[in-house]
Amino acid sequence: MIQFLSPIIKSGIGKSFKNKSILLSLVAIPAVAIGIYHQNNQGLRFYTASQVKMNEAAFIAPQLSPKWDFSPERILSDAKKIIDTSNDFYNAMVAIENPSIENFVIPSINFENENSLAINQLTFLQHVSKDKLIRDASLEATELITNFDIEISLRYDMFKQFDKIFNDLKDNKKYNDLKTATPKDYEIFKYVEKCHKDYVRSGLNLSEEKRNEIKEIKKRIALNSLQFSKNLGEQNEFVAFTKEELEGVSDDVMKQFETYTDEQTGEQKFKVTFKYPDIFPVLKTAKNPNTRKIAFNADQNKVPENEKLFIDTLKLRYQLGKILGYDTYANYNLDIKMAKNQETVMEFLVDLKDKLKPLAEKEIEVLKAIKKTEAQELNMAYDDHYYIWDHRYYDNKYLKDKFNVDLEKISEYYPVESTIQGMLKIYETVMNLKFIEETDKDLKSTWAGDDVKQLAVWKMDDPSKPEFVGWIYFDLHPREGKYGHAANFGMAPSYIDKDSKRIYPVTALVCNFSAATADKPALLKHNEITTFFHELGHGIHDLVGNNGIGRFNGPGAVPWDFVEAPSQMLEFWTWNKNELLSLSKHYKTGEKIPESLLESLIATKHVNGALFALRQLHFGLFDMKVHTTTDDNQIDNMDLVQLWNGLREEISLVENGDEMNKGYDSFGHIMSDSYSAGYYGYMWAEVFATDMYYSKFAKDPLNTKSGIEYRDIILARGGIRETNDNLKEFLGREPSKEAFLKELGLQ
Numbered sequence: 001m002i003q004f005l006s007p008i009i010k011s012g013i014g015k016s017f018k019n020k021s022i023l024l025s026l027v028a029i030p031a032v033a034i035g036i037y038h039q040n041n042q043g044l045r046f047y048t049a050s051q052v053k054m055n056e057a058a059f060i061a062p063q064l065s066p067k068w069d070f071s072p073e074r075i076l077s078d079a080k081k082i083i084d085t086s087n088d089f090y091n092a093m094v095a096i097e098n099p100s101i102e103n104f105v106i107p108s109i110n111f112e113n114e115n116s117l118a119i120n121q122l123t124f125l126q127h128v129s130k131d132k133l134i135r136d137a138s139l140e141a142t143e144l145i146t147n148f149d150i151e152i153s154l155r156y157d158m159f160k161q162f163d164k165i166f167n168d169l170k171d172n173k174k175y176n177d178l179k180t181a182t183p184k185d186y187e188i189f190k191y192v193e194k195c196h197k198d199y200v201r202s203g204l205n206l207s208e209e210k211r212n213e214i215k216e217i218k219k220r221i222a223l224n225s226l227q228f229s230k231n232l233g234e235q236n237e238f239v240a241f242t243k244e245e246l247e248g249v250s251d252d253v254m255k256q257f258e259t260y261t262d263e264q265t266g267e268q269k270f271k272v273t274f275k276y277p278d279i280f281p282v283l284k285t286a287k288n289p290n291t292r293k294i295a296f297n298a299d300q301n302k303v304p305e306n307e308k309l310f311i312d313t314l315k316l317r318y319q320l321g322k323i324l325g326y327d328t329y330a331n332y333n334l335d336i337k338m339a340k341n342q343e344t345v346m347e348f349l350v351d352l353k354d355k356l357k358p359l360a361e362k363e364i365e366v367l368k369a370i371k372k373t374e375a376q377e378l379n380m381a382y383d384d385h386y387y388i389w390d391h392r393y394y395d396n397k398y399l400k401d402k403f404n405v406d407l408e409k410i411s412e413y414y415p416v417e418s419t420i421q422g423m424l425k426i427y428e429t430v431m432n433l434k435f436i437e438e439t440d441k442d443l444k445s446t447w448a449g450d451d452v453k454q455l456a457v458w459k460m461d462d463p464s465k466p467e468f469v470g471w472i473y474f475d476l477h478p479r480e481g482k483y484g485h486a487a488n489f490g491m492a493p494s495y496i497d498k499d500s501k502r503i504y505p506v507t508a509l510v511c512n513f514s515a516a517t518a519d520k521p522a523l524l525k526h527n528e529i530t531t532f533f534h535e536l537g538h539g540i541h542d543l544v545g546n547n548g549i550g551r552f553n554g555p556g557a558v559p560w561d562f563v564e565a566p567s568q569m570l571e572f573w574t575w576n577k578n579e580l581l582s583l584s585k586h587y588k589t590g591e592k593i594p595e596s597l598l599e600s601l602i603a604t605k606h607v608n609g610a611l612f613a614l615r616q617l618h619f620g621l622f623d624m625k626v627h628t629t630t631d632d633n634q635i636d637n638m639d640l641v642q643l644w645n646g647l648r649e650e651i652s653l654v655e656n657g658d659e660m661n662k663g664y665d666s667f668g669h670i671m672s673d674s675y676s677a678g679y680y681g682y683m684w685a686e687v688f689a690t691d692m693y694y695s696k697f698a699k700d701p702l703n704t705k706s707g708i709e710y711r712d713i714i715l716a717r718g719g720i721r722e723t724n725d726n727l728k729e730f731l732g733r734e735p736s737k738e739a740f741l742k743e744l745g746l747q
């Protein structure tokens with residue numbers, strides 16, 4: 001089956017909300033060569049230009065990077081060509097009378113491997129091209145290919161071929177004693193198992209009537225989620241306030257808001273949109289509680305047209321699970337994740353919730369005291385309540401007043417060029433890699449010229465014989481029409497082709513970091529440094545995949561509740577004093593950051609951490625609640641407003657006041673196939689991330705030996721083996737929750 005690119009998106013609701021950066025201007029930065037150096041046992045050593053010259057031949061990439069010279073017409077004609085070729089290929093495959101590994105499976109693997117780059121390029125451009133016509137053509141191509149893929153994945157004649165081969169395998173000696181199978185055979189067996197399982201999970205082993213029903217359900221679900229996210233992306237709603245009502249919001253932020261004159265009152269009003277750079281500063285800094293209350297609820301109630309799509313999808317999912325023999329949709333979806341079933345997930349979430357409660361109650365007491373003091377100062381009434389619209393405001397006030405963290409000032413020490421060089425250096429040291437930027441105009445090709453950096457990545461295990469790993473792109477700053485969050489897009493997986501030659505992977509990081517202004521270069525905020533480390537974690541996962549079959553390599557190959565763990569683990573480096581110090585270089589003076597500034601920042605890492613975790617648990621438990629219904633009526637009778645708000649108050653311990661809202665209408669995760677009954681995965685993966693960090697890196701974060709083990713055991717194996725077995729091998733024991741609980745301040 002054709003495998004599509006899916007962005008590995010940073011952040012749940014929550015984490016990225018906490019310190020969301022404000023992205024306003026649009027600036028391209030010139031590409032600057034990334035430092036070239038390599039790690040040996042004595043530590044870091046920079047290559048001088050002459051040394052590079054000497055070794056130049058060793059660093060000629062054995063594979064050219066892809067070309068990006070697409071026109072809108074070509075995008076559509078290529079997409080149609082791929083669909084036609086695929087149709088021909090599958091028709092030929094189903095015509096084979098005696099399908100076998102040799103005449104059926106291996107050609108299928110090769111076909112899938114060979115086509116993934118072209119498909120991903122065509123579908124990726126909608127997110128990043130500078131040209132609207134190209135973005136539109138890419139979106140159209142994506143729709144064509146997605147529909148085609150649903151058809152192919154439900155082709156009964158293809159399933160019959162796989163089914164026969166799968167049954168034959170049961171008599172295969174090597175399959176019955178996998179230890180004797182070569183790595184290549186092992187992968188092929190796993191490929192057959194996986195394809196067969198995918199078909200069964202799509203109901204291909206059921207009657208024609210049921211298969212048709214499933215096809216209809218799948219198409220409707222796909223349509224609903226497409227529409228849901230389109231509505232979300234295109235919403236242009238806002239809430240308006242007077243200047244007085246927005247007291248406390250900084251002048252810079254006030255300048256962002258469009259203004260108009262209210263016809264009835266004649267007052268000037270400021271339009272606050274629900275885009276992060278508008279709504280968050282209001283929730284964080286507007287002094288008037290009524291303003292915050294109105295803004296919070298208006299934001300939560302946006303995109304009301306999504307409600308019917310959401311409810312319809314819940315019903316369809318329940319139906320899908322039922323036809324496929326599961327009591328709930330959650331159990332169907334969890335079957336292929338680490339957690340396996342809903343009982344395990346619920347136990348995990350509820351246990352955490354109970355443990356966090358006493359800690360969160362203490363945090364609220366502190367925040368309430370601040371609220372009380374402020375009320376006295378401002379001569380406002382104090383009612384001894386702590387509402388949901390109070391939280392961002394007092395959390396922010398606490399950070400500012402108590403810890404005195406000046407995020408703007410800190411960012412002056414992190415100009416984007418030197419910081420990224422430094423971050424790559426850390427990656428190189430830990431994982432024994434080497435990044436070399438492609439600056440040769442004849443060899444460089446990107447979708448947005450020099451707005452995008454292109455780098456060749458090498459493995460340096462034998463310094464005299466660098467081993468090419470693949471290509472990575474960095475598209476770091478906002479642009480009109482560009483994807484608005486931070487994500488890693490896998491472009492082409494690593495695989496071995498039909499001539500037994502390794503074909504190298506291509507991957508891209510797409511971010512929206514603060515851009516340069518008229519008087520300052522682009523400076524990275526601390527949360528942007530963390531984001532870069534996070535996304536690069538996914539990117540490296542993609543690059544170092546060592547399996548022969550593309551679909552077993554990279555983040556997309558591991559169970560979805562593990563996918564964030566490698567990236568979450570790397571975030572720890574961005575909270576270490578030494579690493580932050582080494583990355584710093586003031587944009588004017590070149591000075592290192594004063595330690596006191598770093599200390600103030602690091603001290604805030606866990607501030608209000610229990611309340612933050614409980615908010616995540618609210619999302620996770622709501623997601624489980626709506627996906628564990630056991631009959632249709634349950635969904636019809638479900639009071640979603642009560643469920644969403646009631647659960648939030650009960651779990652996050654923050655009061656709703658007299659108003660309830662429909663925040664689920666913009667809960668994008670819940671509409672995705674991967675994150676439905678899967679939001680818990682963020683915290684679940686964090687258990688492993690924290691365990692790996694504390695047991696292997698906390699004492700010596702730059703330890704190359706641990707880094708190489710991590711690279712080769714956790715990342716390079718992708719999804720070919722059980723994740724838990726890899727973890728056991730890397731940790732030298734069963735994974736444990738202990739470090740995670742400790743990190744949350746429990747135990």
Ligand SMILES: [Zn+2]
Binds near residue numbers: 008009010534538564
């Ligand atoms: Zn991620």
